[in-house]
Amino acid sequence: MGSSRPSVTERVLSILGAFSPGRTVMSLAEISRQTGLPAATAHRLLGELTRWGALERDDDGLYRVGLRLWEVGALAPRGLGLREAAMPFLEDLYEATHENVQLAVLDGLEVLYVERIAGRDAVHVFTQIGLRFPAHATGVGLALLAHAHPDVQERAITGPLRRFTPKTLGSGGQLRRALAEIRRTGVAISDGQVELHALSVAAPVFGPADIAVAAVSIVVPADGFDWRVLVPAVRASARGISRALGAPRALRSPDSAIHRSD
Missing domain, CATH: 3.30.450.40 (GAF domain)
Incomplete structure (x- = not known):
């Protein structure tokens, strides 16, 4: 029996997890490659994350971590x-x-x-x-x-x-x-x-x-x-x-x- 498809939550987390100190800014193609998600799926989820403020998209179409995600992360007791x-x-x-x-x-x-x-x-x-x-x-x-x-x-x-x-x-x-x-x-x-x-x-x-x-x-x-x-x-x-x-x-x-x- 094959493995189950990743849930929407797992896909979203894989996008957020693709960002790191060495990869702070990425294009849609890079995010798709890093996560293994189809470009269309990655584009849809990136749009939702950007509207919520977890990510930001600049004029060149590049994505970076947004202030909303930083605000949530700042609530961590060890943060x-x-x-x-x-x-x-x-x-x-x-x-x-x-x-x-x-x-x-x-x-x-x-x-x-x-x-x-x-x-x-x-x-x-x-x-x-x-x-x-x-x-x-x-x-x-x-x-x-x-x-x-x-x-x-x-x-x-x-x-x-x-x-x-x-x-x-x-x-x-x-x-x-x-x-x-x-x-x-x-x-x-x-x-x-x-x-x-x-x-x-x-x-x-x-x-x-x-x-x-x-x-x-x-x-x-x-x-x-x-x-x-x-x-x-x-x-x-x-x-x-x-x-x-x-x-x-x-x-x-x-x-x-x-x-x-x-």
């Missing part, structure tokens, strides 16, 4: 509310260092970057708001995985673990040991795991239920930079955001230990 609570602390961390500062949340086995402050003269990083990346390879991802539900941790540990550089954690045993150490210390150092020239210092952010809801990090050059001096500042930033979100554990004394995940 606008988290960013509003975090921004004062992220700005303080940036002003103290003038390095790249990031805020991310965990979605499955990936991290989604929801905020970023980029230093003009800071080390180049690949991240941008809305970008997803495998959690095991990033500082924010390791900090979040270390405090995720055990089922999520086991899924990550059993892999597969994609390697981006020779320093990326490539085995379940390495990842399991790293997560245990991060839980003990409360901070993760991702040294050259995504790009060899970059190192990130990350700490988890907790919500009202004392569950990790996000992670904050700062990214600096891997060479010629004493990352140890950043640990107290990153931990203090994460703790401040946690306190703003109402996390009971934010009132406890932080551990002074540090962890390097190479």
Whole structure:
């Protein structure tokens, strides 16, 4: 028996899902190709999405995400509310260092970057708001995985673990040991795991239920930079955001230990 045809909802979601940080503007033909929808079907659904405001169509016939969809997305508890609570602390961390500062949340086995402050003269990083990346390879991802539900941790540990550089954690045993150490210390150092020239210092952010809801990090050059001096500042930033979100554990004394995940 053949598979059932996708529902209208699935088709609409496939159109919205075709947009990404690398594809923010697309033509009808590109959307049809990305989604596998016939051009006539894609055109009809694009018209409905545009009339509702989920998408916008410019004079050249190209589509992009509309403000109405952004307004709805901003209602997500890990979206606008988290960013509003975090921004004062992220700005303080940036002003103290003038390095790249990031805020991310965990979605499955990936991290989604929801905020970023980029230093003009800071080390180049690949991240941008809305970008997803495998959690095991990033500082924010390791900090979040270390405090995720055990089922999520086991899924990550059993892999597969994609390697981006020779320093990326490539085995379940390495990842399991790293997560245990991060839980003990409360901070993760991702040294050259995504790009060899970059190192990130990350700490988890907790919500009202004392569950990790996000992670904050700062990214600096891997060479010629004493990352140890950043640990107290990153931990203090994460703790401040946690306190703003109402996390009971934010009132406890932080551990002074540090962890390097190479």
